[in-house]
Amino acid sequence: MALVRALVVRLERLAEAVVRLDFEAPELVGAQPGQFVHVLCREGTSSGPLLRRPYSLAGVDARQGVASIVVKAVGVGSRWLAARRPGDVLDVLGPLGRGFSIGVPGPTPGTVLLVGGGTGLAPLLFLAQRLAARGTGPEVTVVAGFRSRADVILEAALEATGARLVVATEDGSAGRRGTAAHVAQTLWQEASRVYACGPWGLLQAVERLRRADPRPVEVAVDTVMGCGAGVCLSCVVPWRRREGYRVTGWARACVEGPVFDAADLIWEGCPGAGA
Structure with a gap:
């Protein structure tokens, strides 16, 4: 996990209120599909959303050190992020969470x-x-x-x-x-x-x-993620954790997910x- 000052290099409008943002982040080249980044959606110490916003990575170009996210402008934070332009700098924390398990390469039926x-x-x-x-x-x-x-x-x-x-x-x-x-x-x-x-x-x-x-x-x-680090417990989902003969528990989407x-x-x- 790294705190990245990420330069926006490309902006692509995908649909009404939906954009794809590409930004320089060589620190994220080891990220796995399914992991996410936590983005500060305001200018430094200016007024705006206090909490970061989670965005799944839509891709990482290891050769260029560029990562991508897809943003739908629905609230104050996402509208601010969708309005960024090439040359703007983002405050990004990541990669976070657990990604997809892809499995072993090789022929597989189906x-x-x-x-x-x-x-x-x-x-x-x-x-x-x-x-x-x-x-x-x-x-x-x-x-x-x-x-x-x-x-x-x-x-x-x-x-x-x-x-x-x-x-x-x-x-x-x-x-x-x-x-x-x-x-x-x-x-x-x-x-x-x-x-x-x-x-x-x-x-x-x-x-x-x-x-x-x-x-x-x-x-x-x-799900809603407040801190992205497993501390605030705002993102818990019910999952099966064995405690003796009982199967119960909660998982943090930002850590176990x-x-x-x-x-x-x-x-x-x-x-x-x-x-």
């Missing part, structure tokens, strides 16, 4: 299935890039879910990884009609391993698929249960 929604596709893009860089292994299919064609992001970047991209929109204006989870269900049987990231409703739907037809599933959870084995979470206590 497809690796990546399921994401909206800006939850950011860490899955990084994961698809890392899987492609291995050169060998199973085919990768990415199911990318959005509300409509206007919300589609990262399409070209995901296709550039060599993965098979399946776009799903709830209104049917692009790709297949339905949610990412609905489309993932049609591809579930061919998958040997599944990775998911997005809103809790999507993750809960993926968990229902896992319970109906079990296979290894890892999920990156989206944000990536979890789906089988270790107590989904009935997570947001979106019963939806």
Whole structure:
């Protein structure tokens, strides 16, 4: 983990109120897909949000020492961050948290299935890039879910990884009609391993698929993080920790996560249960 004064080098507008920021951060070249950075969304000591904002890494270019995040401007902090321009400097802490476990390179039967929604596709893009860089292994299919064609992001970047991209929109204006989870269900049987990231409703739907037809599933959870260092306990999620004969406990998304084995979470206590 490092505190980085990161120079913004590129800004790409992906959709309405959604941008991709690339910034110089050679300290992050060892980051893994699924890890995140904590960004101070104000000018130094000026007024503005007191707490940092967590953003999953959308990629790290080790040769150039450049990292990427995807920002959707929805609040004061994210609007400030989305308004940055090349030449601006960001105060970034990272890499933080636990990333996806990719496994051992080599031929594996079945497809690796990546399921994401909206800006939850950011860490899955990084994961698809890392899987492609291995050169060998199973085919990768990415199911990318959005509300409509206007919300589609990262399409070209995901296709550039060599993965098979399946776009799903709830209104049917692009790709297949339905949610990412609905489309993932049609591809579930061919998958040997599944990775998911997005809103809790999507993750809960993926968990229902896992319970109906079990296979290894890892999920990156989206939750409020105050400190990013496991101290404030604002980001805890219920998980299975063995204490004698009892199975109970809480995990800090910023330390034990944000990536979890789906089988270790107590989904009935997570947001979106019963939806």
